[in-house]
Amino acid sequence: MRWCLILIIFSLNLHGQVSFTESAQQLGVSVDCYYTLFGNGISFYDYDNDGWDDITIASVDGEPIHFLKNINGNYVYHTINIPNNEDRNKQINWVDIDNDGDNDLFITSDNSGNRLFENLGNMIMSEITSTSGMLTDNFPYYGASWGDYNNDGFLDVFISVRDPNIPNILYKNNGDKTFTLANVEAGLLTDGYMSFCSAFMDYDNDGDQDIYVSNDKYVNPNLMYRNNGDGTFTEVGFETGSDVYIGAMSVTVEDINNDSYLDIYITNDDLDSVLLINNGNGTFSDMAQSHQVTFNSNGWGAVFLDADNDMDLDLYVSGESNGSLPQYLSSAFYENVDTSYFQLNNNAVPNDFAYSFGNALGDTDNDGYPEIVVNNIDHENIFLWKNNTNTSNNWLKVKLEGTTSNRNGVGSFIEISINGNKQYRYSCLGEGYLSQNSATEHFGLGIETIVDYIKVKWLSGIEDIIYNVSANQTLNIVEGSSLSLNDYENLEGLTFYPNPVDDILTLDAKKEIESVRVYNLLGQLVMSSHPKAIHCEVDLTNMQKGTYIVKIEFIDALSSIRIIKQ
Numbered sequence: 001m002r003w004c005l006i007l008i009i010f011s012l013n014l015h016g017q018v019s020f021t022e023s024a025q026q027l028g029v030s031v032d033c034y035y036t037l038f039g040n041g042i043s044f045y046d047y048d049n050d051g052w053d054d055i056t057i058a059s060v061d062g063e064p065i066h067f068l069k070n071i072n073g074n075y076v077y078h079t080i081n082i083p084n085n086e087d088r089n090k091q092i093n094w095v096d097i098d099n100d101g102d103n104d105l106f107i108t109s110d111n112s113g114n115r116l117f118e119n120l121g122n123m124i125m126s127e128i129t130s131t132s133g134m135l136t137d138n139f140p141y142y143g144a145s146w147g148d149y150n151n152d153g154f155l156d157v158f159i160s161v162r163d164p165n166i167p168n169i170l171y172k173n174n175g176d177k178t179f180t181l182a183n184v185e186a187g188l189l190t191d192g193y194m195s196f197c198s199a200f201m202d203y204d205n206d207g208d209q210d211i212y213v214s215n216d217k218y219v220n221p222n223l224m225y226r227n228n229g230d231g232t233f234t235e236v237g238f239e240t241g242s243d244v245y246i247g248a249m250s251v252t253v254e255d256i257n258n259d260s261y262l263d264i265y266i267t268n269d270d271l272d273s274v275l276l277i278n279n280g281n282g283t284f285s286d287m288a289q290s291h292q293v294t295f296n297s298n299g300w301g302a303v304f305l306d307a308d309n310d311m312d313l314d315l316y317v318s319g320e321s322n323g324s325l326p327q328y329l330s331s332a333f334y335e336n337v338d339t340s341y342f343q344l345n346n347n348a349v350p351n352d353f354a355y356s357f358g359n360a361l362g363d364t365d366n367d368g369y370p371e372i373v374v375n376n377i378d379h380e381n382i383f384l385w386k387n388n389t390n391t392s393n394n395w396l397k398v399k400l401e402g403t404t405s406n407r408n409g410v411g412s413f414i415e416i417s418i419n420g421n422k423q424y425r426y427s428c429l430g431e432g433y434l435s436q437n438s439a440t441e442h443f444g445l446g447i448e449t450i451v452d453y454i455k456v457k458w459l460s461g462i463e464d465i466i467y468n469v470s471a472n473q474t475l476n477i478v479e480g481s482s483l484s485l486n487d488y489e490n491l492e493g494l495t496f497y498p499n500p501v502d503d504i505l506t507l508d509a510k511k512e513i514e515s516v517r518v519y520n521l522l523g524q525l526v527m528s529s530h531p532k533a534i535h536c537e538v539d540l541t542n543m544q545k546g547t548y549i550v551k552i553e554f555i556d557a558l559s560s561i562r563i564i565k566q
Helices: 002-014 483-490
Strands: 020-022 042-044 055-057 066-071 074-077 089-095 104-109 115-119 125-127 141-147 156-161 169-173 179-181 195-201 210-215 223-227 233-235 252-254 263-266 274-278 284-286 299-305 314-321 331-336 342-344 354-362 371-377 383-387 394-401 413-418 421-426 440-446 450-457 463-470 474-478 495-497 504-519 525-529 533-539 546-554 558-565
Touching: 042 089, 042 354, 042 371, 055 089, 104 141, 156 210, 195 252, 252 299, 252 421, 299 371, 394 413, 394 450, 413 440, 421 440, 450 474, 463 474, 525 533
Parallel strands: 089 141, 141 195, 299 354, 394 474
Antiparallel strands: 020 383, 042 055, 055 066, 066 074, 089 104, 104 115, 115 125, 141 156, 156 169, 156 195, 169 179, 195 210, 210 223, 223 233, 252 263, 263 274, 274 284, 299 314, 314 331, 314 354, 331 342, 354 371, 371 383, 394 440, 413 421, 413 450, 450 463, 495 504, 504 525, 504 533, 504 546, 546 558
């Protein structure tokens, strides 16, 4: 009897009653949500890099974009110098286009063209649309998703165009704050598909980024562009089983069953939504019925989140219903039961009644329990669902900074392991429906206090591994920063410092170093020296920033280390 009681208490602690409270007004957010056809987007993203997730809200014609800065968990209106800021906007992306460490701003509109602003530092924005190389046409632009399809370290953008005759647009980032229209060279389809949104993802785990596109109307199948690894794509929707014919709205990507393959949730504006479970062999199966997440209403935005930190991903879906017709859900909170099915629990989001479209995931107060923001129409305010779930479960948040890969770390797989049980996250930018989630990836840890290891596989192919990580912290991981931890294990008598290195790399050994050769990640020799000493200093001053392999040759041995030149 005693053991039964202990098990019940343990279960209640791990699977706490999920509870959100709509708290926009209380946290300082007051935005009139007027009517816009197909709604507007929203960003829950730390745009000024101060460690707190800010909110940026797209709005209707005649209303400005709303910038709300997070100050210790409360929001204040923030004036950012965006001129002529009253167009009807759809997607808002904060993205570092030039890898300089601050977030630039990209805005789509379905009636006034797209706009690009460079962050000059300290959130001073300068519009560079006219010099960026992007088209100035007023096409019906909707979602914008960013990824690095050619793996050159700079983020490219795929823009969805909701038109039956105008194709979607892929812009290649040239690395100098300009972009090139890459549709033809990349092999994209030339038809219009009434596209709403897309996401860069690696569906086949081959190390490069594919693109999945959600298309409106039943005559337009969703598209899967497989990256061929040479700067081109092949459309493989039919071959992969991902060419669903629905009124598709969103693309929400995550690994919900922890098998290391990415799954996709797609909302439908005409009842049944779709959950594409990745079979791990290049194909998908729609498992929405068996997982009980069909929604059966007019769905728009969706996010996966571990709301109660119990080590599995729940699902929140926004819908175009205000509760006046009880047969149609206004929203849905689906609680993950055992990764094979979900249970509807709308008590978690009480009185969630509004015409809702874009939604996004973040953490208002950095307590490790994620919140959801939702952009509505014909409503007095947005929704900010504050997470009040009462458990003592632990958590871990991971923030990435690329060096060889793009600075935002987009396209990275993050794997954690606890007692052999693994969880995975994939870093996207501009997913869901017209939305942008926090740049910080969140993991629930249940009652566990130590993560055995965290592994980050970057787009560059570099892997960072950190062991024995304590719970309840935000861990900032810089690409390549943990590589030397593994290298030391096999380097008897050799030490090297600093790493990362600015100019001079120092090597100390117990026996004479015959030669030092430095290679880039393409295997090209970039410098060499022959110190014939146990202590030497290698001058890297004239080398470009990035990750390098340094091979140290002794008279009877050869060792390799990986370093970051910053």
